[in-house]
Amino acid sequence: MKILAIESSCDEFAIAIMDDGKLLCNVISSQIDQHKEYGGVVPELAARLHLQNSGWVLREALEQSKINIEDIDMVAYTAKPGLIGSLIIGKVVAETIAMYINKPLVPLDHIEGHIYGAAIDHNFEYPVLAMVVSGGHTQIEIVNSPMDFKIIGATEDDAIGECYDKVARVMGLEYPGGPLIDKLAQTGNPERYKLPLAKNDDSYDFSYSGLKTATINLIHNAEQKGEEINKNDLAASFQKSAIEIIKIKLNRAIEQYRPKTLTVAGGVSANSLMRKTILELGKDHNIKNTIIPEMSYCTDNGAMIAKLCYEKEMFQNKNKIR
Incomplete structure (x- = not known):
């Protein structure tokens, strides 16, 4: 079964073939350079660039895979969530391909795809406890099968990646700011600045607006007093607070749900402290199947959508036979 999968939810247009x-391939057209001058993703620009780049991405995917488009058995695409204009372009491209080759069209969920990005080079043992961390989402999910996802906690305001980027902008860092904060934090003192653990309660929900506001206020207060902020120390202190609350809540979720697989998904899964934290939690709780995704599968990509589609089809076919 050959699956062509399209991911276009934000500022990457990607096609993978599995x-x-x-x-067989995982071709990504990134728009970071085009959006950088605006300090963030411009939805209208993202959609226009998707339309502009979709043709060469498809040709490159077929060339790398060494197959003809008629050989494709199924076309999958990201239907939600995401920027509406970007999603529409991906949907139209997917519909056009599926109609041309007269093959099934499968709409899929972007967040579910991110979770299965960690399973591209590994196998999930169920239940899976997945920590989803990205620019638009911060949530904990229990995955009992490729058809059974349960959200047990989510952000009430800013997502962790969004918080990183907003703080980075006030620190004078370029977009995307998350990786730059992570880099500065490597040589910083995480105890230098005292920042809050946002929504440190008994729920599995998150809130990053308080941490964002506290960090920005710290910067502004220092500027008004003529004091110099040590960016490395601030980055390390901010990162510690941002991820420590995830560690606290994941630790409790592991004790309650006893997962056989622990994983992390989304763009912020590329963060060094996030990856270290997940591995430490897996070790502390003796979860042998603790998986962090390959760096190439952390940000948006078509491979994760292809993998999700494949696993859903396999699960459904297996249960039909029974």
Whole structure:
């Protein structure tokens, strides 16, 4: 079964092709350079660039896979969530391909795809406890099968990636700011500045607006007093607070749900402290199947959508046979 998968939810237009679970290609057209001058993603620009780049991405995917488009058995695409204009372009491209080759069209969920990005080179043992961390989402999910996802906690305001980027902008860092804060934090003192643990309660929900406001206020107060902020120390202090609350809540979720697999998904899963934290939690709770995704599968990509589609099809076919 050859699956062509399209991901276009934000500022990447990506196409991957998978053959019976084996990834043949994963082509990504990134727009970071175009959006950088605006300090963030401009939805209208993202959609226009998707339309402009979709043709060469498709040609490159077919060339790398060494197959003809008629060989594709199924076309999958990200239907939600995401920027509406970007999603529409991906949907139209997917519909056009599926109609041309007369093959099934499968709409899929972006967040579910991110979770299965960690399973491209690994196998999930269920239940899976997944920590989703990205620019638009911060949530904990229990995955009992490729068809059974349960959100047990989510952000009430800013997502962690969004918080990183907003703080980075006030620190004078370029977009995207998350990776730059992570880099500065490597040589900073995480105890230098005292920042709050946002929504440190008994729920599995998150709130990053308080941490964002506290960090920005710290910067502004220092500027007004003529004091110099040590960016490395601030980055380390901010990162510690941002991820420590995730560690606290994940630790409690592991004790309650006893997962057989622990994983992290989304763009912020590329963060060094986030990856270290997940591995430490897996070790502390003796979860042998603790998985962090390959760096190439952390940000938006077509491979994760292809993998999700493949796993859903396999699960459904298996249960039909029974």
